[in-house]
Amino acid sequence: MDLYRRAPGTGLRYLGHAGFVAEHQGVRLLMDPWFYPAFLHSWFPYPDNRHLLDVVTSGRFDYLYVSHAHEDHYDERLLRMLDRSITVIVPRYRSRIMVKRFAALGFADVVALGHKESHELAPGFTVTMYLDTSHKEDSGLLLDLDGYRFLDLNDCNTPMSELPGDVDLLAAQYSGAMWYPNCYDYPPEVMRKKVEAVRGDLLDTLYRKVRITGAAAYLPSAGPACFLDPVLEAYNDREATIFPQWEDVADRFAEACPGVEVLRLFPGDVVRLDDQPGGTLVERDSDAPPAEDLAAYRERRRDEWGAFYDEPAEPVTIEEIEAYFAKLQSWNKRFLGDFAKDVRLVADGRMWDVRLGHLAEHFVIEGEEPYDPEYTLLLCPRTMRAVIEERTGWEEALLSMRVGLHREPDVFDLTFMSLLRYGNQPVQTMQMLRERQNTETIERDGLRMQRFCPHAGEDLTHAVICDGVVECPRHHWKWDATTGECVDGGTLPLRVEPLT
Template sequence: MFIEYLGHAGFTVSQGSTVLLIDPWPSPSGAFDGAWFQLPCNHHLASATIAQLTGARHRHIYVSHEHQDHFDAAFLTRLVPLQPTVLVPRFRVAGFGDALRSLGFEQVVELADEDMVEAGDLRLRLFVDDGALNRDSAILVDDGQSRFLDLNDCKIYDRMHHIRERFGPVDILACQFSGASWHPVCYEYPEAAYRHVSRRKRLGKFRSVGEALALLGPRRYFPSAGPACFLDPDLLALNFEEEGIFPSSADIATFLRKGAVAAEVDEIMPGDVFDAALDCFTVRGPVRLTEVMRRPYIEDYARRMATTVERLKRTCPPATAAEILDGLLVALAEKLQHFAPSSSLAHDLYVGLFELPDRFVHVDLGRRCAVMASALPEDGFDRVLLPAWQVERLLDGAIGWADLTLTFRARIRRVPDQYNTLVNGFIVAEPHELADLVARVEAFRSSVERVVVEVDGAPYEINRSCPHQGADLSYGWEDAGHWVCPRHGWRFDLESGGRCHMSPDTVHALRVDAEG
């Protein structure tokens, strides 16, 4: 099979008369209201990608999840006249398949976890992560000779052993290695704390990729699914942070090579074509973005896309901002109607607009009520500030709650600085998703299954499910006296009872004596 890199998380896989598009995102409008853009720019590949799909007898598209950097509705609409078969994961909360059908696709196939389909000359198998906060999927592509596993953003690192044991070896692995969330980029940390958190998350991502490579043993690794670049002048500095959460493919390559991984690490660029049978690249894309080029390239890119970014943004006068805040109060009150944890959640959330510094929507998650407030308490709260124009687009239905968080235009303060899965879920999820989210979190937190792991030579019994999003901690690893979750890098101090370093959550660690 031939694997062409389309940029970001996008690939074209071709074999014989079959073409499969994976998460294509070439639209010049970027994603998340002009916050994210492809790095390097891949807009020039759109026409050639359409032509390649047009010429195929068996046409398939796979869309891994609903985030805009994977679900490029503008580009996908251009493919509707070809009527390809569209493959999507089947999530518990319905609607993803319908979103593709609403674009005009008639053949939309929703696949459950580990379902396999024959797609012309290819066999395709999906792995679905239908967790509390994350809904995502990965795909295994098999042409009978080579096997390509594309995880994109799907952090199923606790399933690597199972995938290899049940479905056989993988020849090529592609997966995300960079950050893609609003923590810590939107959080108000002192500079030293910000750098510490960023460095820890960055290295945690790198370590997860390294562990996956060790378990799967592929001959090639393609760093992909990010990072995006940020061309809004208010976000531009994110591209240039030292040891930030948006590293380059050269950074992950250097890390992995120092760790002596067996896989060849390829710094792929848009337009690169890899021949899996010959195990070599047959075409290289025209843009080779080096570390020396990175800053001037992004700054020039920002100048070229300035009009695209600025046309989305507007200034809201105080009177208009007040109306938007009133609408936000109604929207948050509606979310509370769907948010009912079985145990009381004594937590205060304050949501406001930059344009109105002395007014907030106070969401009392314990009492499940929302009212206006004019001041913040001294302790025990989360405060989120948002641009009024961005909230207006949320209220108009132009973007969703998760999209809003991924614009990176918020400013967040936590006092104390402790993460709470349910609080974060309340902000990120759509109203109709909240009941399922609460049920999922409560299910894995109430699990009584335990496993024994070893830290500093001592055995400990811990909860098998991570209290964050339910990952299988038996596939974690030891690091500096802590046990680390394989999915999101949560660290648990087993000597201190299993407390997490960044939240009140615990895995209830008990040291196992020498006699067992």
């Protein structure tokens, strides 16, 4: 079976989630194909796209692009099934993680592109890489198909000031892909407000991306996933979580972005761009299964989510925890500086208090309650063992939604969360250190302030400044414009002073 029913031309076939096949000038580019469960067997593509698996594994592709290392984009089981003669296009991250991984898989032809670097796939078919230029290692790709510009941002947050314009079609995330706030133990009313705020922020960020890129059309993509393990069922609730479906937010988008065409695609649908002067044509996939029934989907994939329960679950020992955190801290010594924090790990009725920042001390105390920890992480023994044995990272464990969280006070701690999320790639925490030391400033609205957001490096050239408050356009942290004190989102201050 071929990808397109008609003769090959110019088009995009949607594979579900953030996956596409783009074809132009007889050249085929496979992008972020995701089929098998991610993050400790918890995330599955939604709707189910398995009817396209053969199409992808037996198809002919000239190029493959994988945007970043998250398992819903870098699906190693699927990638092992692909022809190794495909030329792989990857972002050139500081960690070189993508280059190393594809080399290890046996792909000999890997093209690593830096921010805004282009590569010609065929005459009239060029791709340009767009990176999240902060410490985060995410990327998007701009495809130029003889003047038709398709920007696949998936879940990448390239700084607004770096985004390209004149985009014909933008594919980007609208739904969440994060454990906050749903994995925290907030009372129902607090949770409802926090969910509402995050959903609003996600949409606001999307509206800005649409406006800044000048996108004529928008393609909802890169989520939400679904959770088939019955213990994670609560995260399929589209109202109570940060994982809405497009139909839940479509009206708000239409109101905020009037005139922007929305291409709502399902796995297998094709956007034809060749024979439609000035427009697009969507061909629905007649092989696609009927509307998704999650119970039936769960049954079909029982072996795959059930594989989580085949993983080792022996309780970890105090020595293993000590060794793990000692290594993590020593790798990130310069990043941590004089940082100190008491955290508690709880698994299977046992708990361990970890005093981060006290490398020289015996910092794990088992089964006692000598400290009031600021962060508590609740894990099942399987998840704990997977992390401690470094078969998975904290980032992946948190994304799996298999970790419960409590913090006291209820304040985001950037250093602690970054140690967990990026500590196994110290090149990323070192970059965070550099970002903190960056002294570049911008002048706006009578203020001189630091150019890059202290949270995750967004360019504050596009910040909203209103009623004495500076608001970052990416995750919407807010600062007092006079004092620089963070008043919403986190704790890190903003360097700001009045222009004289």
